[in-house]
Amino acid sequence: MATKKKTDQSYISFGLDSFGDIPRGTDGKLLTHAAAIRQVIDEAVLADKLGIDTIALGEHHREDFAISSPEMVLAAIASKTKNIKLASGVTVLSSDDPVRVFERFSTLDAVSNGRAQVILGRGSFTESFPLFGYDLRDYEILFEEKIELFAELLKEKPVTWSGTKRASLDKADVYPKTESGHLETFVGVGGSPQSVIRAAKYGFPLMLAIIGGAPERFVPYVDLYKHAAQEFGTSSDMIGMHSPGFIADTDEEAVKIAWPAHKTNFDRIGRTRGWPPITREHFDYEVSNGSLYIGSPETVARKIAKSIKTLGVNRFDLVYGGGPMPASARLHMVELYGTKVIPRVRELLAEQSGDASK
Amino acid sequence: MPANKTLAILGAGKLGVVLTQLALRAGYDVYIAGSGSADKIALSIQVLTPGAIATTAEDAVAHADIVILALPLGKYRTIPADKLRGKLVIDAMNYWWEVDGRESEFADPMTSSSEIVQDYLVGARVVKALSHMGYHHLLDESRPAGTPGRKAIAIAGDNDTDNQTVAALVNNLGFDPVIIGPLARGKILEPGHELFGAHVDKKSLLTIAAKNED
Ligand SMILES: NC(=O)c1ccc[n+]([C@@H]2O[C@H](COP(=O)([O-])OP(=O)(O)OC[C@H]3O[C@@H](n4cnc5c(N)ncnc54)[C@H](OP(=O)(O)O)[C@@H]3O)[C@@H](O)[C@H]2O)c1
Numbered sequence: 380m381a382t383k384k385k386t387d388q389s390y391i392s393f394g395l396d397s398f399g400d401i402p403r404g405t406d407g408k409l410l411t412h413a414a415a416i417r418q419v420i421d422e423a424v425l426a427d428k429l430g431i432d433t434i435a436l437g438e439h440h441r442e443d444f445a446i447s448s449p450e451m452v453l454a455a456i457a458s459k460t461k462n463i464k465l466a467s468g469v470t471v472l473s474s475d476d477p478v479r480v481f482e483r484f485s486t487l488d489a490v491s492n493g494r495a496q497v498i499l500g501r502g503s504f505t506e507s508f509p510l511f512g513y514d515l516r517d518y519e520i521l522f523e524e525k526i527e528l529f530a531e532l533l534k535e536k537p538v539t540w541s542g543t544k545r546a547s548l549d550k551a552d553v554y555p556k557t558e559s560g561h562l563e564t565f566v567g568v569g570g571s572p573q574s575v576i577r578a579a580k581y582g583f584p585l586m587l588a589i590i591g592g593a594p595e596r597f598v599p600y601v602d603l604y605k606h607a608a609q610e611f612g613t614s615s616d617m618i619g620m621h622s623p624g625f626i627a628d629t630d631e632e633a634v635k636i637a638w639p640a641h642k643t644n645f646d647r648i649g650r651t652r653g654w655p656p657i658t659r660e661h662f663d664y665e666v667s668n669g670s671l672y673i674g675s676p677e678t679v680a681r682k683i684a685k686s687i688k689t690l691g692v693n694r695f696d697l698v699y700g701g702g703p704m705p706a707s708a709r710l711h712m713v714e715l716y717g718t719k720v721i722p723r724v725r726e727l728l729a730e731q732s733g734d735a736s737k
Numbered sequence: 738m739p740a741n742k743t744l745a746i747l748g749a750g751k752l753g754v755v756l757t758q759l760a761l762r763a764g765y766d767v768y769i770a771g772s773g774s775a776d777k778i779a780l781s782i783q784v785l786t787p788g789a790i791a792t793t794a795e796d797a798v799a800h801a802d803i804v805i806l807a808l809p810l811g812k813y814r815t816i817p818a819d820k821l822r823g824k825l826v827i828d829a830m831n832y833w834w835e836v837d838g839r840e841s842e843f844a845d846p847m848t849s850s851s852e853i854v855q856d857y858l859v860g861a862r863v864v865k866a867l868s869h870m871g872y873h874h875l876l877d878e879s880r881p882a883g884t885p886g887r888k889a890i891a892i893a894g895d896n897d898t899d900n901q902t903v904a905a906l907v908n909n910l911g912f913d914p915v916i917i918g919p920l921a922r923g924k925i926l927e928p929g930h931e932l933f934g935a936h937v938d939k940k941s942l943l944t945i946a947a948k949n950e951d
Contacts (some may be wrong), residue, residue: 575781
């Protein structure tokens with residue numbers, strides 16, 4: 380069944396994504412930030428054992444998430460794992476320095492024997508801007524310029540570049556070089572068509588962040604990416620999606636754990652952005668028709684298989700453990716994802732395409 | 738064929754694209770513009786909203802019966818104000834500090850952002866609408882009139898005829914229109930208020946609006 384080579388574009392890869400949400404211990408209390416980070420490391424180690432393809436860690440700079448330096452955590456994971464890809468998800472390039480991002484991830488690539496992956500994005504949170512001294516009014520231009528520079532750096536040749544938001548570079552060579560000569564880099568996008576076109580322009584694989592609403596609405600974006608890639612003469616072979624979810628032994632159990640955690644998470648973010656508390660009706664809608672992959676292994680597997688097929692993507696990452704969940708439930712979720720959901724999704728996809736022989 | 742059948746949508750991002758999709762489906766002619774030249778958005782428009790005409794803001798406005806503002810609020814001063822004189826303008830913009838910045842005139846809790854926009858657009862008739870529902874809810878939840886549970890869109894404007902015109906458009910786009918009062922009352926639709934983000938039916942919308950009577 381899953382014996383396809385991972386470089387084959389019909390191979391579907393599965394990942395787990397986290398921002399380092401703070402879980403609860405057995406006493407019901409929130410863990411410390413430090414313990415939350417160690418929890419993610421434990422989960423990644425388990426994911427590696429179970430053959431899950433990728434762990435992607437995103438940066439946040441706020442109290443409810445422990446991970447602000449994903450590559451530090453990824454380096455720790457690297458030393459304890461063998462095969463799992465180590466990705467950021469996303470690296471907020473606008474408020475970072477492309478040269479440093481390259482250096483950190485090429486270092487991670489060295490440490491992990493070539494398993495590093497960068498997912499660049501504008502990020503839907505912007506706390507990093509004031510923190511690092513960037514002006515939100517430069518939101519667009521910062522990303523535009525920095526992604527251009529990053530694309531140059533990825534060639535791993537001396538770079539000559541100039542822009543308006545960062546010092547120019549004159550034949551600057553940046554180290555360490557990767558052994559493969561290629562630091563794998565995706566671009567993460569939300570609903571902005573300009574971002575999709577930008578990813579195609581530089582020939583970066585696309586990662587769709589689908590965090591609400593019906594996944595079908597992204598079909599036109601996949602088309603747009605392919606059209607744009609064709610126009611720019613770049614490749615559009617790799618398209619992934621990431622969406623939030625949670626798995627437990629039964630649908631009831633999964634909802635029982637995920638609903639309060641999701642609500643806490645959503646409402647806390649909503650307070651800073653000015654949207655009202657989430658209702659149970661909205662949550663249920665997202666679970667049944669939208670973009671929350673919550674339920675038993677069978678329920679979640681069916682939903683994932685449907686999205687993969689509808690959108691024609693070859694990568695699915697589950698954003699797991701959103702909100703203050705019991706730490707033990709999270710570990711169990713990783714286990715169910717690796718042992719039940721992923722094999723079941725592969726089975727469903729093979730059944731549908733009628734070539735269960737591969 | 739709807740009356741006021743030509744729309745100009747300024748902003749070709751998440752919201753602009755979805756509104757264009759809904760409007761085309763409802764039989765409108767749509768001219769859509771981003772911040773720059775037409776070719777910058779041509780491909781997105783061709784693929785995402787085939788049938789719409791990608792152009793510049795000035796050209797879009799020149800054709801339109803109704804202009805919809807779907808650009809970041811912080812950029813409102815880049816709207817070609819003189820070209821909008823005499824037009825009916827729907828303000829769908831919100832103050833979103835994460836893109837518009839914290840140090841903004843919109844941070845003032847007393848004035849509604851649409852009043853500031855109206856002050857800038859001298860001679861235009863600004864109505865606030867299509868601002869409180871997230872873009873993917875707009876896309877997912879558009880329904881024909883009479884569908885049980887159809888979601889509602891609030892409208893705030895100073896002129897009754899204009900409000901009615903906008904209501905007809907909202908209805909054609911797939912939502913129950915609810916006129917909540919004059920432009921200043923649009924404050925209750927803004928981020929930080931209970932109706933912001935609301936994707937509820939007419940009855941619930943009216944209930945929440947009544948609760949937020951000031
Ligand atoms: N996203 C939602 O769910 C939602 C819902 C309701 C209301 N809104 C409001 O709608 C507005 C747009 O939000 P969005 O999420 O769609 O943002 P977005 O995806 O960032 O898109 C913004 C668009 O506005 C364009 N633009 C900038 N200056 C312009 C100008 N002077 N004339 C014409 N177009 C211009 C941008 O073009 P360039 O790329 O060329 O700069 C871009 O196409 C905001 O005020 C937001 O608060 C959003």
